[in-house]
Amino acid sequence: MTEGSLYGERITLGEPPLKAGEILYSLRDVSVEYGTRAGPVAAVDHVSLDIRKGEILGLVGESGCGKSTLGKAMLRMISRPGRITTGELWFDGVDLVTLSERRMREIRGARLGMVFQDPMTSLNPLSRIVDHLTETIMTHEPSVSEAAARDRAAQLIGRLGLREERIDDYPHQFSGGMRQRIMIALALALQADLVIADEPTTALDVIVEAQFLDLLRELRDEFDLTIVLITHNIGVVAEVADRVAVMYAGRMAELASVNELFLDTKHPYGQGLLRAVPNIELDGTELYQMAGAPPNLLHTPSGCAFHPRCPAVMPICSQHQPEFLQREGDHYTACWLYQDHPVKPGVHDA
Numbered sequence: 329m330t331e332g333s334l335y336g337e338r339i340t341l342g343e344p345p346l347k348a349g350e351i352l353y354s355l356r357d358v359s360v361e362y363g364t365r366a367g368p369v370a371a372v373d374h375v376s377l378d379i380r381k382g383e384i385l386g387l388v389g390e391s392g393c394g395k396s397t398l399g400k401a402m403l404r405m406i407s408r409p410g411r412i413t414t415g416e417l418w419f420d421g422v423d424l425v426t427l428s429e430r431r432m433r434e435i436r437g438a439r440l441g442m443v444f445q446d447p448m449t450s451l452n453p454l455s456r457i458v459d460h461l462t463e464t465i466m467t468h469e470p471s472v473s474e475a476a477a478r479d480r481a482a483q484l485i486g487r488l489g490l491r492e493e494r495i496d497d498y499p500h501q502f503s504g505g506m507r508q509r510i511m512i513a514l515a516l517a518l519q520a521d522l523v524i525a526d527e528p529t530t531a532l533d534v535i536v537e538a539q540f541l542d543l544l545r546e547l548r549d550e551f552d553l554t555i556v557l558i559t560h561n562i563g564v565v566a567e568v569a570d571r572v573a574v575m576y577a578g579r580m581a582e583l584a585s586v587n588e589l590f591l592d593t594k595h596p597y598g599q600g601l602l603r604a605v606p607n608i609e610l611d612g613t614e615l616y617q618m619a620g621a622p623p624n625l626l627h628t629p630s631g632c633a634f635h636p637r638c639p640a641v642m643p644i645c646s647q648h649q650p651e652f653l654q655r656e657g658d659h660y661t662a663c664w665l666y667q668d669h670p671v672k673p674g675v676h677d678a
Contacts, residue, residue: 353379354378355418359412360401361410371625372394373628377580384548387556390622392625402556404432440523441524443526457498458495461517465518490510505540520553526558529541562601577623577633580660583661594663596640600618618637621637631647632645632662
């Protein structure tokens with residue numbers, strides 16, 4: 329791996345992506361805030377990110393770092409007391425922030441889909457699976473008859489590894505892995521371009537999880553899907569992702585290809601996440617535990633939010649927030665170790 333320039337180029341914000349056919353979805357300077365009695369909470373803080381057509385992008389970080397909020401913001405599903413306070417959401421050349429809610433509902437489901445963490449909270453327990461699917465199809469495609477919608481639903485369920493006759497069953501009659509497949513079916517019923525999967529493997533055992541990850545790869549190839557996989561399990565990302573975005577305290581900490589991230593992680597937070605992954609080959613080695621805990625977003629630390637936990641902290645880290653800059657090639661990071669500043673690299677606090 330060759331070393332690139334130490335100080336990369338700044339990401340350009342404020343304009344839609346110009347690489348038609350390469351970039352499907354772009355977030356530009358997006359912030360999401362929740363109003364609480366104690367004050368506003370910045371769950372997502374000025375995030376910019378490009379998602380490429382046909383890729384699986386892993387979005388990782390500890391609980392509370394803003395991953396799920398960012399996924400909901402991409403579909404404009406932030407509900408009160410939350411709101412998108414700044415930024416642009418460019419999907420296929422259109423800024424979703426500017427659309428009416430009616431127009432947004434037409435795009436959401438038809439071209440943008442979401443697979444939630446717990447299907448039982450998303451599926452109506454009183455409705456059969458066929459009702460979920462046919463309602464989705466017929467709402468967005470009024471010209472489709474109920475019989476045709478049922479046929480399409482049955483074929484889709486069969487493609488996802490379930491017996492077609494089971495579309496007349498209710499959600500509680502399926503296992504957790506089967507319910508996740510049904511959630512994917514809902515996202516694919518209208519041939520969505522982008523699917524956001526929010527912690528889809530959390531409640532699955534390891535064997536069902538492996539089958540589910542294999543299915544994601546197959547569906548990406550077969551349907552030309554773009555997938556954003558939100559998870560705290562960095563091992564899952566290593567299995568299926570093309571690129572990985574690491575979030576901390578509502579901001580982007582690092583972005584790189586999956587190989588680049590695992591072989592040459594730049595940000596101390598990303599390094600800590602990787603060290604905390606259990607390794608069965610290191611018998612007898614004590615499992616690494618990152619110091620401290622994620623910050624309270626009501627009182628985010630000054631400067632770099634990770635500095636109270638960082639083993640490579642420098643004086644500037646608590647004073648100024650580093651920018652999210654290109655380190656080399658397609659590798660971006662927000663860390664003073666790789667940015668020009670008055671303090672020389674390697675001069676750390678005691």
